[in-house]
Amino acid sequence: MADKYFIRKAEVKDADDILRLVKELAEYENMPEGPQIRAQDLANSLTSWYECLLLIHQPSNEATPVTVGYTLYSFCFSTWVGRMTYMEDLYVCPKHRGHGLGYSLMQSVAKLSHEKGCRRLRWAVLGWNQLAKKLYSKINAENVSLTYNWEMMHLEGEDFSKFAQEKSIIPVVS
Amino acid sequence: MCKSLVRDGFGPSPHFKATVVEMKTGKDTIDDSTSPGGTLAGFIFYFYGYDSWKGRMVFLEDFYVCESHRVFDDVIDNRFYRLPINFCDNRPILIISSFSRNWSNVKVFGAALFHLTAKLAFADGCHSMMFYVHHDNLIAKQFYKKILVENLTQTEKWDLMELSNDHFPSYAASPLKLRDHVYLEADLRIHEQNNSDCV
DSSP states (O other): OOOEEEEEEOOGGGHHHHHHHHHHHHHHTTOTTOOOOOHHHHHHHBTTTBEEEEEEEEOSSOSOOEEEEEEEEEEEEETTTEEEEEEEEEEEOGGGTTSSHHHHHHHHHHHHHHHTTOOEEEEEEETTOHHHHHHHHHTTOEEHHHHHOEEEEEEEHHHHHHHHHOSOSSOOOO | OHHHHHHHHHSSSOSOEEEEEEEOOTTOOGGGGGSSOOEEEEEEEEEEEEETTTEEEEEEEEEEEOOOOGGGOOOOOSOOOOOOEEEETTEEEEOOOOOOTTSOHHHHHHHHHHHHHHHHHHHTTOOEEEEEEETTOHHHHHHHHHTTOEEHHHHTOEEEEEEOTTHHHHHHHSOOOOBTTBEEEEEOOOOOOOOTTOO
């Protein structure tokens, strides 16, 4: 009997699994110190702030299925084309790569998005990530940083909270 | 597109939020701030998302302030004032009582608008802000540097990717790929939706 895979929407009970894979992806990206959230944070924000699809592996010989990949995304809006999906993470465990499962995970996001009326899928890729870029070139994705010179900016952690809590941005001259 | 903006910004399930700079001319006082008839002179178009490392985040899609100086003829004096954020009918507004000729309105209102958006997102539990800037946009980059924004394209080498135009629907519509000996099922529980009113 052959191995089986299936994709399903994540639920609150999957929070620990999602966090495990988030950390594996951060390792792959050479930034293992990146993830600072707990499984509870993921559980609290599921559905209201993001959605997630899990790739489940059902081995031929065992009863317990294992989560071996995921994609995390949210619905938003482009002022140019309308409803849009931002794909935050896409990951398949190393052992299960090479079977088109990453492609299928991403395609599931595209299908769901399309059904909701989205007209664009947006995400980011690390410049050195040739494996991912190979997948993206197959589906005619555009590298908007290359073609239009967009750069990704980020304000986070203490810098963000301090900025948000500052009392004024224009100096007072007495 | 107008119908989409109304439905997706102010309908039952909004996809975006916006903060705006609304100019009142003449002798408006702070008490008149809720009266109609102002001109929009700038906006930030944004939405909430999720950063799998830091949690709740706000993504700024568009950030624009008009450069025209037509509305700024009523300069009172050269002093700066603190900018209080008031909430009228649960609508946060930023009241600017005075400003100096030495600041361009792009800088004054841009900074105030950006700060207001950050405060609103922070109050909603966001831990980070993300947005894109054009490589050549030096005015914006100067402002971002001052408030300690990090350029992740420079430091971590991220590239922004998009799948749109015809490529997006054709990718979505094609059947899920399978290989030999790999069985793929997908239980996505997609509900049929009437897309006729989508732009």
